[in-house]
Amino acid sequence: CIRDRYNTFHPTVDESYFLDLFERIRDAKLRISMIHECLHLPSDRFVDRFASTFGDRSRLDIVLLTGSEHLRRRNKDNYFSNAQLLDCLERIEPHGIAVDLCFLTGLPFEQEGHVRESIELAALAAERFANVGVNAELLAIEPLSAMSRDPDGCDIVTEARTFMDYYRGHAQPEFVGFRPGAYSAARAQQLAREIRDAHRSARDAVSDTPEGGPRCPSVRIGEPADGKELVQLHDVSLWDGGWHYGLGIPSLLSYVAQDEQLTGRFHFEHVPWRAGRDETVDPTAEAVVQAVLDAAPQVFGFTLTTWSERLFCEAARQVKAARPETIIVAGGPVATGCGAELLARQPQVDYGVFGYGELTFAELLRACRDGAPSDAALSNISGLYRRADGEPQGCPPSKVLAPHQVPSVYRAALVHSSSCGTMHVEWSRGCLANCGYCTWGNALGELVVASRERILDDIAFARSQGVRQLTINSSALNFRTESLASLCEAIAEGCRGTDLRFVGFVRYEYLDDEQLRLLRTVPFQSLILGVQTDDAEALRAIGRPPLMRDRLEAAVRGLGEFTRPAIQIITALPGDTVERFFLRLEALLELDADLTVFPLQTPPGSAMYRERDRWGIRPDPDGEYFVFDTPTLTAREHASCLERARLRLAETQAERPRDSHGVSGSARFWRLLGEAKARGKPLVQLH
Numbered sequence: 001c002i003r004d005r006y007n008t009f010h011p012t013v014d015e016s017y018f019l020d021l022f023e024r025i026r027d028a029k030l031r032i033s034m035i036h037e038c039l040h041l042p043s044d045r046f047v048d049r050f051a052s053t054f055g056d057r058s059r060l061d062i063v064l065l066t067g068s069e070h071l072r073r074r075n076k077d078n079y080f081s082n083a084q085l086l087d088c089l090e091r092i093e094p095h096g097i098a099v100d101l102c103f104l105t106g107l108p109f110e111q112e113g114h115v116r117e118s119i120e121l122a123a124l125a126a127e128r129f130a131n132v133g134v135n136a137e138l139l140a141i142e143p144l145s146a147m148s149r150d151p152d153g154c155d156i157v158t159e160a161r162t163f164m165d166y167y168r169g170h171a172q173p174e175f176v177g178f179r180p181g182a183y184s185a186a187r188a189q190q191l192a193r194e195i196r197d198a199h200r201s202a203r204d205a206v207s208d209t210p211e212g213g214p215r216c217p218s219v220r221i222g223e224p225a226d227g228k229e230l231v232q233l234h235d236v237s238l239w240d241g242g243w244h245y246g247l248g249i250p251s252l253l254s255y256v257a258q259d260e261q262l263t264g265r266f267h268f269e270h271v272p273w274r275a276g277r278d279e280t281v282d283p284t285a286e287a288v289v290q291a292v293l294d295a296a297p298q299v300f301g302f303t304l305t306t307w308s309e310r311l312f313c314e315a316a317r318q319v320k321a322a323r324p325e326t327i328i329v330a331g332g333p334v335a336t337g338c339g340a341e342l343l344a345r346q347p348q349v350d351y352g353v354f355g356y357g358e359l360t361f362a363e364l365l366r367a368c369r370d371g372a373p374s375d376a377a378l379s380n381i382s383g384l385y386r387r388a389d390g391e392p393q394g395c396p397p398s399k400v401l402a403p404h405q406v407p408s409v410y411r412a413a414l415v416h417s418s419s420c421g422t423m424h425v426e427w428s429r430g431c432l433a434n435c436g437y438c439t440w441g442n443a444l445g446e447l448v449v450a451s452r453e454r455i456l457d458d459i460a461f462a463r464s465q466g467v468r469q470l471t472i473n474s475s476a477l478n479f480r481t482e483s484l485a486s487l488c489e490a491i492a493e494g495c496r497g498t499d500l501r502f503v504g505f506v507r508y509e510y511l512d513d514e515q516l517r518l519l520r521t522v523p524f525q526s527l528i529l530g531v532q533t534d535d536a537e538a539l540r541a542i543g544r545p546p547l548m549r550d551r552l553e554a555a556v557r558g559l560g561e562f563t564r565p566a567i568q569i570i571t572a573l574p575g576d577t578v579e580r581f582f583l584r585l586e587a588l589l590e591l592d593a594d595l596t597v598f599p600l601q602t603p604p605g606s607a608m609y610r611e612r613d614r615w616g617i618r619p620d621p622d623g624e625y626f627v628f629d630t631p632t633l634t635a636r637e638h639a640s641c642l643e644r645a646r647l648r649l650a651e652t653q654a655e656r657p658r659d660s661h662g663v664s665g666s667a668r669f670w671r672l673l674g675e676a677k678a679r680g681k682p683l684v685q686l687h
Helices: 016-027 044-057 069-075 082-095 112-128 163-171 185-207 248-256 260-265 285-295 309-322 333-338 341-345 358-367 375-379 452-464 481-494 513-520 536-542 549-560 578-589 635-655 667-679
Strands: 004-008 033-038 059-065 098-105 132-138 156-158 178-180 219-221 229-239 266-275 299-303 327-331 351-353 384-388 391-393 423-425 469-472 501-506 524-532 564-571 594-599
Touching: 016 044, 033 044, 044 082, 059 069, 059 082, 082 112, 098 112, 098 185, 112 132, 112 185, 132 185, 219 248, 229 248, 229 285, 248 266, 248 299, 248 358, 260 266, 260 358, 266 285, 285 309, 299 309, 309 327, 327 333, 327 358, 333 341, 333 351, 341 384, 341 391, 351 358, 358 375, 358 384, 375 384, 423 452, 452 469, 452 481, 481 513, 513 549, 524 536, 524 549, 549 564, 564 578, 564 635, 578 594, 578 635, 594 635, 635 667
Parallel strands: 004 033, 033 059, 059 098, 098 132, 229 266, 229 299, 299 327, 327 351, 423 469, 469 501, 501 524, 524 564, 564 594
Antiparallel strands: 156 178, 219 266, 351 384, 384 391
16 A cells, blocks of 8 residues: 655646546555645646545645745746635635645745745735645755856856755755845745744634634734823724735824824724635624723724724624723724714714824824813814714814825834735825715815825835835826826836836726826836726716727727736626626627626715615615615626626636736625525615
8 A cells, every 4th residue: 555655746737647647546446645746726626636536635735936926927937826826725625635835935036025925925824724834945956957057147146066066955954055146045044934933823823813703913002101091993904815904094003103292192002803705704893892891992993994894883882881981983984984974873983083084083182181082172173073962063174184294104014015915005195086886085075195205215115125016096096197297207216127016097088198108107017997887877876977988998908008907897786787797798808908897885975875766776784885686687697797707707817817807706795695696685774
């Protein structure tokens, strides 16, 4: 009986030899414990055959080299993205197969920032998958490899001169055989240990995590001291192939940290939670409540988004019942959309902060320095919603800070971006579009742009950390040509001589030859067009003019000359039918652009939410305000639209790999849509 066997993939994606081999092993009824090294991501068919042949006596070693997608692309022929890797691990997990992710340090062109991405990915794997281990070690080079033949071209200094040198490089830890270009071999070995340690620490943290779900390490400003009160702020990052983190609370903390009066009276804690990956491990209200009651802060604040509203409002209700003296403050997009109505709907919330909240929050803390604030002090705070004589009152802020007036959240180490695969930068605030499904434009009726110095500083920070992709958080870069010109000039200067790539959003209606010329000066990895629909009724509901097909096609062609254009569309808009959606999908697939499909979400404060009766839509308050059906599209038909989109997008992805091509939706959305599809979604009472 053969007890163990070690195989290595053929260096192509052709799996036919191994599928045949596994069948022969099963036919011969051999019991083999298999460790199989994967140089590319295994297919579903391969995983199924591997599991049925070897069962839980098996392990797949996936050689990804690095957590940096940019560095992996430069060093690996069988390239795959982090999102593709995580999707593959999701599909392997139910089979009960152990997986080792194989990292290397000392790779050609490697910087420490790249290794930080490996550390983040290793920790993420530990948080998400109980069956996934990590192996990380220093690269050992081979005779006649590209690194030995062309060390200068691979950014290394070779120390191997004879065959025995190469042998020693594999067998003796004290002799590596080469030095990476950016640091010593000893440092590379230490970084490999840090990758392994990060996985181990994250796994230990998961085992100690309360049943309520994943909580990331807290970020603290200031230390507890006599007379200092704690301000504890919570938010939730959402999973969508990477952690989509918010900049709201980090910006609040970065701003108040520069105020000596406030830091002399308060110390601060940011408690970040994670959700959307798997509902069974999402945070619960009980877990949030426990974190608050254990810390006993004077102020408990949180960011309300569509995915965190139910969590934090229920936690706030329990905190207020258990500790009535706690001051409870809500901010974020849902709080901004609701305005004064939030306080009417949620009596446990003491204050609501409207829009960009740095100034408002700082003034509120000043009013709370000596305990419960007076009505007189509160009445002078712009952007704050409060109760006066039992009635909610307030108004939007009279002033909003520009991005550069808030100290960098990255320089203050309040945000760590590598688990998302991109660094989000805020180089403008506000939105001029006021789309019917969105509240982005509610907080500010104008655009406030970042200074050239802030843009250059963010880029410099990204370069120092080995970041390779920056996503510009702006609803559209090209509302105004003069602002676009200043932005592109600063970016081009900051990234000159680097391999940085950028992702941004543009409106096709505004694109002209001058804007295309400006955009061409920036190394954009992708520019995204939020088309949403081609249906006239739906565009009217959104608040946009009819689709200009010729102009859209011209925009895609123009952008395609220097970057990868991507289009986003929305399902279940008013007037949508299965036939219309299928025709829209096929028409857009004819364009040379990536395509992402999103289900409609209409949060409180959006025009479509306010006029939901007019449009016949029923945003579900218990389902993150998703719209599951409309008068012209049943939930079953909606599901068929998304399934058709998944199929067609997968087919076109197979024809040519694309970066942003798929159907979006949280795990909770898919479960709720499935329930609506199975039994029909009844009318819901909106609160």
